Amino acid sequence: MPTKDILTSADLSDLRRSALGSADPLGIAAELAEAVEQGRLADPADAGRALTLAAEIAETRAKLDAARRYADRAVAAYRDSTEPDAGFARALHARILFRTGRADEALAELTSLRPLLDSQPDAAAYLSAALDVGGRTDLAEQWLTEAVETALRNRATPNATATAEADDTTATAEPGMREASGLLFFLLQQRHRVRRELDLPHDQNDNLADRLENELFREATTAAESGPEARLFLPEGEFDLLRSRWPELAERLGQDWAGHRARVQRELVRLTESGRIGLGPLRGSTEGLAGYAERTGADPTSEPARAGYAAELAGRGDELPWPPERNEACWCGSGSKYKKCCLPRSRG
Template sequence: MSSKRRTGGKNSRSKRAPGSRHTPALRPSSPPSPLDHAHAARECEKQAERHPEDREELLLEAADAWSDVGEYDRAVAVYERLLDPAGGGCEEPDLVDAYRIGVLWDAGQDEAARAAATTFRRRHPGHAGAWNFVAETFEAGNETAAAAEWFTAGITHALGAGTAVTVGSVEADPHHYDVEMLVIGRHRVRRLLGEPHDDWDEVADALHERRAAPFLGRVTPLDEMHDPLRLMRMAEGVPEGLEAAIEALPDELRGGNRPPRMPLTSTGVLYWPPEEFTRFLARWPRAADDYGSDHADHRRQVERTLRKLSEEGATRLTVGRATVSGLEAHAKAAGGSPDTPGTRSAYAAELARRGQVVEWPPPRNGSCWCGSERKYKKCCGNPVDG
């Protein structure tokens, strides 16, 4: 079974101590090999001993790397180190335990995973992100009915048993994004099960409509997005499914002659890849105040900015991969200075207009927007990095 590291986790805390000089994430620009993963895992475990202020983040990186290389027992052992209070424990044990359950599934240790999940549930944790992770683990294992139960239980535990599940109660929750993902995940698996709509599904529809980016004035309903036949056809590349999806697009996107009803706008955020980030700060060092002083901080800042914009209701969010030469060319053409936030914002808007951006957030199992070629859920979309 594939790991189900979430795309969400917007409200999880960053594990990196402010001002830390250590950069634990080892993310090569080319796809890492098994040897790269094993080396990264060992190095992170060593660094955890040397940098106790970053211990939790480093050990989480190590466990993830061991899992990626198929060394599931070693990954589980690292998670158990984090869960052991005698060894220092961790800030979010419920989330770490959810990761451990996912790795047990990946290892094919189904009974151990079920037992760990049962123990998790008996604790009645309130961490919405952890509940979502475990629910998605069951969903990935094709245990759809069990996943529906987990999503439902997660909502109840996150909001409180006596709280009515409404759009207002979800949005008022301090961790509303994670709760929203539980509500929408429940809708998804119930749709797969053929269950009739209930009140909570109506809430999912309303939340989706409020958050989704309108596509030329039309928001695709959740029922349509979660239609089992459509998902199967699109995932498998069945020609009929692709043709139907293309046919459903507005005429102007299929080459028709109808005038556009409204412009397709987006909100873009600049991301500087590692080499460009180094050049950028060397040229304009004051920009470190806006973009961070090292690249790991910069990636986290971009992800946090996108999440904040999403929570504030911004639609069609995108990431533009910035270059120093591109910024300079834009500044020259526009008559501005590259060393000002206004020029850089205009440069981001220009990249979006030209389509030189990637949509955010990526699919759960899609490649991360940062270009690491890791899955988003295991890279910038990892809750512990948020």
């Protein structure tokens, strides 16, 4: 299990996908911890990620003493406790404390994280999972119920601070999938799961969760039928070449490269929000489009030509991995980190 002298953010992502299937996962966990200690991370800010992964591996292999040591270090590595990754690391720490018989400490840790339910979508999953491990699924249901009610109340009363004394029973239309995407949707999903585990009868919010999941399925079906053309991506040099050859494609592909990659990024986000997981940009080229048009007799500037070429790329598996981790190199090839490049372009 050789690893590099210097571990990048991309290396950590690869290890997360492959470590548990390796011949010596515990060796990988130990080496991750050593890499942090020896300063062998390309980005020192990845220390928390590396140690959290080490703790997860050790926990999975029931090496709880090692898992707790790694988790202790992971929590300490996050200087900003409000980061989403910091919340997950602390919830993992609590989960390990539960497994080692330190329930009071675990519950105190999770209670301090409870406010994240009102602001971070991922918190609903990792907090309820940790409480499940501790046999406190009932408490997860209580916390999620209160968070859902808060989210619905804030939706009905956007300026929640200014109207804190407003009547909580104010009637409001139930949100649709688009309105509920993000925090509220994840809260409803996790609450629905927890209540099924507890064998509780359906209530109004369970019905809402079911309805939104049905809407999500319908949107996913529609997205599946829309074809891959909107994911067609041209690297900067290829984009400039294509624009010079067929200027009329600017309206469809983007007036400049920044607009082009923003268009592709927004489409990938839209597909993900509608339930299409695992799709990435389809990397094309000017000559590739020209070749497809020549083989099929199509006009290379036409929508059928672009759609057919994109479908051909998808069929060959010519997709770029997406999304990268926040601190990884951006998928577009700019050389900048994803969080500073295309991630902010996710919304138009």
